[in-house]
Amino acid sequence: MQLEFFKYQGTGNDFVMVDNRTKFFPKENTKLIAQLCDRRFGIGADGLILLENDTETDFKMVYYNSDGNQSSMCGNGGRCLVAFAKKLNVIQKTTTFMATDGLHHAHISDDGLVALQMIDVSDVNVNPEFVFLNTGSPHHVQLVNNLEQYNVKENGSQIRYSELYGKEGSNINFVNQIDESTFTLRTYERGVEDETLSCGTGATAVAIAMNVLGKTDSCTINLNVEGGKLIVSFVKEDSVFKKVMLKGPAKFVFNGIIEI
Numbered sequence: 672m673q674l675e676f677f678k679y680q681g682t683g684n685d686f687v688m689v690d691n692r693t694k695f696f697p698k699e700n701t702k703l704i705a706q707l708c709d710r711r712f713g714i715g716a717d718g719l720i721l722l723e724n725d726t727e728t729d730f731k732m733v734y735y736n737s738d739g740n741q742s743s744m745c746g747n748g749g750r751c752l753v754a755f756a757k758k759l760n761v762i763q764k765t766t767t768f769m770a771t772d773g774l775h776h777a778h779i780s781d782d783g784l785v786a787l788q789m790i791d792v793s794d795v796n797v798n799p800e801f802v803f804l805n806t807g808s809p810h811h812v813q814l815v816n817n818l819e820q821y822n823v824k825e826n827g828s829q830i831r832y833s834e835l836y837g838k839e840g841s842n843i844n845f846v847n848q849i850d851e852s853t854f855t856l857r858t859y860e861r862g863v864e865d866e867t868l869s870c871g872t873g874a875t876a877v878a879i880a881m882n883v884l885g886k887t888d889s890c891t892i893n894l895n896v897e898g899g900k901l902i903v904s905f906v907k908e909d910s911v912f913k914k915v916m917l918k919g920p921a922k923f924v925f926n927g928i929i930e931i
C-alpha cells in the first residue's frame with residue numbers, strides 16, 4: 672500500500688504527518704510507525720501525527736513517539752499539525768482541535784508563527800534539585816551548570832528510567848538562565864529515548880517552573896532550544912497558570928509517497 676506523508680519540523684522537533692480523515696492508517700501497527708520514524712530505514716522523525724475528523728472541532732490529533740507507541744500531548748507537533756491543517760485547507764488562520772489532553776485553540780500569525788494554547792497548569796511539584804509538572808506531557812525540570820557540555824542523553828535516561836518516574840517515565844529538561852526572561856534548555860524525550868532539538872511541552876514546563884522558582888517574574892518567556900527559539904506566555908491567577916501559549920515556527924519540509 673502507498674502512504675502519502677508530509678514532513679514538518681518545529682524548531683528542529685520533526686514529525687511525519689498523515690491525513691487520516693478516511694481512517695485508512697493501521698494505528699495499531701507499532702512496528703510500522705517506528706519504522707516510518709526510523710532515520711535510516713524510514714522517513715525519519717521524532718514522532719508521527721495523524722490528522723483525523725472530529726465531530727465537535729476542526730480536527731483531532733493522534734500522536735505517536737518514534738518508538739511507535741501512542742503518547743501524551745506534543746506541543747511542537749500540535750503547532751506543526753495546525754500548519755498542516757492550513758496546507759490541507761481544513762482551516763484558515765485560527766482553529767480549535769481535539770488532542771489527548773483535551774481542546775486546543777491555535778492561530779497562525781502573519782509572520783507564519785503558530786501559537787498553540789496549552790492546558791492550564793496548577794500542580795507544580797517543587798523539590799530541592801528539580802521541579803516536576805505536566806503540561807500535557809510529564810516533565811522533570813532541572814537547572815544545571817555548563818549546559819553546553821552537559822551529557823543530556825546519559826543523564827536524561829538515568830533520571831527517566833529511575834525509580835523517581837516508575838513505568839510511566841518522564842521527559843527530562845536541563846536548563847540554564849540567560850537573563851531575566853530568557854532560558855536555554857536541552858531535553859531528553861521519553862519515547863524518543865534521546866535528546867531532541869526541541870520539546871514544546873518541555874519549553875512550556877521550563878517557563879512555568881522558572882516562574883514558580885522565582886527565577887523570573889515575567890509572564891512572557893523566551894526559550895532557546897537547540898533547534899531555534901520558542902516563546903511561552905501565560906496568565907497567573909492565584910497559583911494557576913492559564914492562557915498558556917506556546918509560540919514558534921512550524922515548517923513544511925517535504926512530502927512524499929512511501930510503500931508500507
Ligand SMILES: N[C@H](CCC[C@H](N)C(=O)O)C(=O)O
Binds near residue numbers: 744747862870
Ligand atoms: N515525548 C513526549 C511527547 C512529545 C513531546 C514533545 N515532542 C513536545 O513538543 O511537546 C512524551 O512522550 O511525553
